[in-house]
Amino acid sequence: MMLLHAIRDRACRADLSFQVEGRAPARPQTAGRSGVESRSRPRRSSVLQWLVGLATIVFALAGCGTPPNEATQDYAPLVARFYLEAKPDESGVAVTLPQSGVTIAVAPKPVVVEYDIANAEIAQVELGRCLLVQLNGAAARDLYRLSVTANGRRLVLALNDRFVGARRIDQALEGGVMLIFVELPDEELPALVGRLKRTSADLAEAARKARK
Secondary structure (H helix, E strand, O other): OOOOOOOHHOOOOOOOOOOOOOOOOOOOOOOOOOOOOOOOOOOOOHHHHHHHHHHHHHHHHHOOOOOOOHHOOOOOOOEEEEEEOOOOOOOOOEEEEEOOOEEEEOOOOEEEEEHEEEEEEEEEOOOOOEEEEOOHHHHHHHHHHHHHHHOOOEEEEEEOOOOEEEOOOOOOOOOOOOOOOOOOOOHHHHHHHHHHHHHHHHHHHHHHOOOO
């Protein structure tokens, strides 16, 4: 049940909460969206209704003698969002990365949200292991446009509202693929990627059902 409540809670929040404390890509990278909102997203109200309905079913199963391990077995969802570094003349909110201590001023609204993410993998590059994030078709096109207009600025990754990594946009990002080093121990990457995959799959399934 923690999964359903957490996804429902985070799906309701589109703005940054400022209480901040594999597969190789098609072409090499060295480690959007410029506010474009033209592409359609699943209606949050329908998604939430589906999640609430699913929660009701799980509660019913638990009350009908379903073995506790089966009724309560779940995972902790992991919501990934990317924020764009603010321009020097823009008002931004300072966020700090956990290991390097680097502080970056970011725009308050994310340019990539959890509904945009199609898959995640661990990628091995020359500098080590990093996170590969694959966006869906519409988000991939927006990311390409953003990477052209915002060249030289940084994309900052937040996982469950905790900022854990950044990468500079040093080229056009094609194919909806982003590579980013996260400031977390390497041994945490497999579990992190697994949670991202399951969260994305659950959100995609909820959106599919909402469209019916």
